[in-house]
Amino acid sequence: MCLAIPGKIIQLDAGAPNFAVVDVGGVRRKINVDLVRDETLALGDWVLIHVGFAMSRISEVAADEQMRLLTMLGEERFAMEELEGYRFE
Amino acid sequence: MRYVDEFRDPKLIRQAAEEIGRLAEPGRTYRIMEVCGGHTHAIYRFALQDLLPPNIELIHGPGCPVCVLPMGRVDDGLSLARDRGVILTAFGDMMRVPGRTGSPLEHKARGSDVRMVYSPLDALKVAVDNPDREVVFFAIGFETTAPSTALTLRRARQLGVRNFSVFCNHVTIVPAIRAILDSPDMRVEAFIGPGHVSTVIGCRPYEFIARDYGKPLVTSGFEPLDVLQSIVMILRQLKDGRAEVENQYARVVPWEGNRPALKAMAETFELRPYFEWRGLGFISQSALRIRDAYAEWDAERRFSMPGVRVTDPKAAQCGEVLKGALRPHQCKLFGTECTPERPVGALMVSSEGACAAYFNYALRKTAAASA
Numbered sequence: 194m195c196l197a198i199p200g201k202i203i204q205l206d207a208g209a210p211n212f213a214v215v216d217v218g219g220v221r222r223k224i225n226v227d228l229v230r231d232e233t234l235a236l237g238d239w240v241l242i243h244v245g246f247a248m249s250r251i252s253e254v255a256a257d258e259q260m261r262l263l264t265m266l267g268e269e270r271f272a273m274e275e276l277e278g279y280r281f282e
Numbered sequence: 283m284r285y286v287d288e289f290r291d292p293k294l295i296r297q298a299a300e301e302i303g304r305l306a307e308p309g310r311t312y313r314i315m316e317v318c319g320g321h322t323h324a325i326y327r328f329a330l331q332d333l334l335p336p337n338i339e340l341i342h343g344p345g346c347p348v349c350v351l352p353m354g355r356v357d358d359g360l361s362l363a364r365d366r367g368v369i370l371t372a373f374g375d376m377m378r379v380p381g382r383t384g385s386p387l388e389h390k391a392r393g394s395d396v397r398m399v400y401s402p403l404d405a406l407k408v409a410v411d412n413p414d415r416e417v418v419f420f421a422i423g424f425e426t427t428a429p430s431t432a433l434t435l436r437r438a439r440q441l442g443v444r445n446f447s448v449f450c451n452h453v454t455i456v457p458a459i460r461a462i463l464d465s466p467d468m469r470v471e472a473f474i475g476p477g478h479v480s481t482v483i484g485c486r487p488y489e490f491i492a493r494d495y496g497k498p499l500v501t502s503g504f505e506p507l508d509v510l511q512s513i514v515m516i517l518r519q520l521k522d523g524r525a526e527v528e529n530q531y532a533r534v535v536p537w538e539g540n541r542p543a544l545k546a547m548a549e550t551f552e553l554r555p556y557f558e559w560r561g562l563g564f565i566s567q568s569a570l571r572i573r574d575a576y577a578e579w580d581a582e583r584r585f586s587m588p589g590v591r592v593t594d595p596k597a598a599q600c601g602e603v604l605k606g607a608l609r610p611h612q613c614k615l616f617g618t619e620c621t622p623e624r625p626v627g628a629l630m631v632s633s634e635g636a637c638a639a640y641f642n643y644a645l646r647k648t649a650a651a652s653a
Binding site (some may be wrong): 196197211214219222225226227228229230231243244245246248249252255261262265266274275276278279280281282 | 430
């Protein structure tokens with residue numbers, strides 16, 4: 194449960210500022226971004242995702258590292274399953 | 283020492299391992315606790331203990347939320363689905379956790395409406411889609427997960443969803459560390475601090491560990507190199523006679539934590555006077571409950587809960603393993619009566635629990651040796 198999924202912000206909607214669309218290895222999903230909105234969020238920013246929420250902003254390098262770590266831990270499949278499992282809008 | 287070429291940066295791994303070898307004084311034993319279950323998982327997955335000199339022992343701490351949840355709370359949650367006809371939603375990690383009357387998965391097979399969700403917001407969506415049913419989210423986790431439950435409560439109120447409530451089992455890591463420090467058979471000299479919990483709470487809440495107990499804590503990332511570097515930082519402190527909170531994982535963990543997350547938690551939750559932890563017993567002010575302002579969305583107030591108490595089997599020695607007095611395989615039940623398939627004690631329940639992680643590591647080692 195402690196491991197988080199790195200994602201890239203690819204869509205923001207001014208009308209629904211609580212949410213953003215992220216891309217994780219080609220899979221796109223809507224997530225909640227309330228926890229990372231204290232500074233302006235921009236397209237192309239990278240975040241760590243946990244149970245449907247962006248928890249923190251990270252650099253692209255850190256995002257790469259996190260993805261590789263998930264793969265090394267054998268958790269990549271579960272991470273993608275989680276991401277694809279989000280059902281909220 | 284183990285062959286290190288399989289790591290991403292074998293040169294850096296080798297350097298860190300050599301530095302650890304130089305810093306660890308022969309004749310002295312170092313017991314270092316990694317608090318977080320994610321670290322326990324990584325340490326066994328990468329067999330990091332094999333890179334350390336034999337006088338450094340890693341003790342696996344209480345940071346696996348599924349493992350420390352008392353069985354009675356599982357039974358309480360499941361009774362809502364079985365006896366009250368609610369739709370009970372829970373994370374996948376919870377589905378195999380045994381209660382006295384079986385796991386959520388087994389209850390589902392017997393006809394209870396138990397559904398796995400990947401986010402508390404999914405649970406809220408189930409409530410919106412089923413307006414004529416009561417929907418309860420079985421919330422577990424440390425401060426990594428509590429903010430998402432907090433924001434989901436806020437959203438339920440905003441949207442006026444009245445058939446949704448949360449069975450709150452969130453726990454906080456600092457009181458558990460304090461309980462371990464205060465226990466008489468405590469043998470830990472330093473801590474590898476949690477990674478993602480610290481993105482939320484920051485590093486300040488750990489300062490008492492250095493100040494009042496004289497023990498170093500280094501917040502660490504999850505890569506093999508992160509963990510080794512954190513051990514280097516700890517050994518340097520011990521060598522210099524320092525006790526400080528240091529942040530190895532600064533690329534993700536801000537010293538002050540995540541302000542919006544702390545604010546959302548403070549708005550929706552307050553500390554319980556006490557809460558029971560599997561393996562550690564009752565710890566005061568160690569868990570969160572829902573504030574009065576959100577009482578309508580609190581499953582414990584909405585439904586009268588049976589308040590089931592289940593004592594852990596006496597033969598299971600989870601508490602001793604958690605405090606570092608015993609190693610996982612030294613427990614009488616390890617690998618015989620207690621296995622990941624049929625867990626008896628808390629630490630065998632999830633892959634982040636010390637015993638399950640150790641069991642799987644030993645299996646792989648045996649398989650590798652016979653291959």
